[in-house]
Every structure is written in C-alpha cells, then in structure tokens.
Amino acid sequence: DAGVIQSPRHEVTEMGQEVTLRCKPISGHNSLFWYRQTMMRGLELLIYFNNNVPIDDSGMPEDRFSAKMPNASFSTLKIQPSEPRDSAVYFCASSFQGYEQYFGPGTRLTVT
Amino acid sequence: KQEVTQIPAALSVPEGENLVLNCSFTDSAIYNLQWFRQDPGKGLTSLLLIQSSQREQTSGRLNASLDKSSGRSTLYIAASQPGDSATYLCAVSGNQGGKLIFGQGTELSVKP
Numbered sequence: 001d002a003g004v005i006q007s008p009r010h011e012v013t014e015m016g017q018e019v020t021l022r023c024k025p026i027s028g029h030n031s032l033f034w035y036r037q038t039m040m041r042g043l044e045l046l047i048y049f050n051n052n053v054p055i056d057d058s059g060m061p062e063d064r065f066s067a068k069m070p071n072a073s074f075s076t077l078k079i080q081p082s083e084p085r086d087s088a089v090y091f092c093a094s095s096f097q098g099y100e101q102y103f104g105p106g107t108r109l110t111v112t
Numbered sequence: 113k114q115e116v117t118q119i120p121a122a123l124s125v126p127e128g129e130n131l132v133l134n135c136s137f138t139d140s141a142i143y144n145l146q147w148f149r150q151d152p153g154k155g156l157t158s159l160l161l162i163q164s165s166q167r168e169q170t171s172g173r174l175n176a177s178l179d180k181s182s183g184r185s186t187l188y189i190a191a192s193q194p195g196d197s198a199t200y201l202c203a204v205s206g207n208q209g210g211k212l213i214f215g216q217g218t219e220l221s222v223k224p
Contacts, residue, residue: 099144103158
C-alpha cells in the first residue's frame with residue numbers, strides 16, 4: 001500500500017489567500033484525522049471522521065477552517081482566509097476501526 | 113482533560129547503551145497508547161501500539177510497557193544505534209476510533 005498521501009507537500013501563500021490541503025487515506029481505513037504540529041503547541045487534533053462523518057471538530061481553531069470528506073478515499077482541509085499564525089505542518093492520518101493510526105508525510109504551510 | 117507528559121525532553125547517549133523513555137498520562141481511562149518516531153522534517157512513523165488490556169508490546173529492539181492504573185508507559189530501546197536518533201512521541205486515545213492526545217516528545221541523540 002502507498003500509505004497516507006498528502007498534497008501539496010509544501011505551500012507558501014500570502015495572508016488572506018485560500019489554502020486547500022488534500023489527503024488520501026489508506027485503502028480500507030474508515031477513520032481519518034487532521035492534526036496540526038507547531039513548535040509551541042506540539043501535535044493537536046483539528047478534526048476527525050469515522051465512515052466519512054465528522055465526529056469531533058472541537059480542535060478546529062475558528063470558522064476560517066473547514067474540512068470535508070466526500071468519500072472514503074479523499075478529504076480536504078481548507079483555510080479561508082489564511083493568516084500568518086496558521087503556519088504549521090498539517091498531518092493527515094488514517095486508521096481501521098480505531099486501531100493503529102498511520103500518518104502521512106505532512107504539508108508544511110507558510111503564510112506570509 | 114487528558115494530558116500527556118514525556119520526560120526527559122532531550123536525551124543524549126553513547127552508541128550501544130540501553131535506554132528508557134518515559135510517558136505519563138493524567139486520565140487512566142484510555143483505549144490504547146501508541147509510540148511514534150519522528151525524524152527532522154518528516155512525518156510520524158508508528159512504532160508500537162498497546163491496547164488498554166495489554167501490559168507490553170515488543171518489536172525488534174523496542175519494548176513498550178503500559179501501567180494504566182498509574183498512568184505510565186515506557187519505551188525501552190536496547191543496544192541503541194546512531195540511526196535511532198529522532199524524536200519519540202507518545203500518544204493516548206480515550207476511545208475506539210478517537211483522536212490521539214500527544215506528549216511533547218523526547219528528542220534522542222545516539223552518539224557513535
């Protein structure tokens with residue numbers, strides 16, 4: 001299996017622009033997670049889905065962030081408008097039936 | 113609210129030494145605990161998963177133990193090698209299919 005796939009790997013954008021991060025989970029996995037990693041706060045969950053349904057979005061910072069999972073093989077995390085404090089590494093992870101989580105390589109976002 | 117703490121924050125050892133990394137969590141009602149490795153600028157690699165009903169898991173030179181009642185886990189690395197140098201992260205899940213709560217990690221350096 002190719003593992004969890006994320007795109008783009010790096011994104012540099014200007015404040016106010018819309019940013020869309022993409023994730024393809026491991027085939028057969030039914031849970032998908034979006035995490036954010038910063039030096040100050042470490043790794044934190046933003047939102048997760050079970051069977052394509054959002055279960056916990058309590059980590060989404062504010063209304064500027066939104067996530068969708070239209071089918072079992074694709075998810076997006078959108079930031080609109082982006083701000084410099086959104087600069088971080090965003091990870092997508094997937095698991096089967098709540099067991100071991102497998103992480104993608106991450107998207108390094110820089111907002112100037 | 114679950115909190116995960118890892119001590120020490122950084123550790124430097126000579127090659128060949130056996131070492132122990134510590135992880136503690138405040139709420140013993142966990143579903144599972146997972147240890148990860150993260151190389152600089154890279155994603156997370158899952159090392160070991162321990163279910164709440166288990167006491168330990170082993171993979172090669174790695175052994176992870178879990179004492180749920182005391183809120184502690186340890187990762188034992190035998191005969192350390194320079195290639196083991198990385199940041200090691202501990203994370204707990206409170207329910208099946210749920211999010212992981214991460215510690216801040218232990219940065220390990222193994223000197224040749």
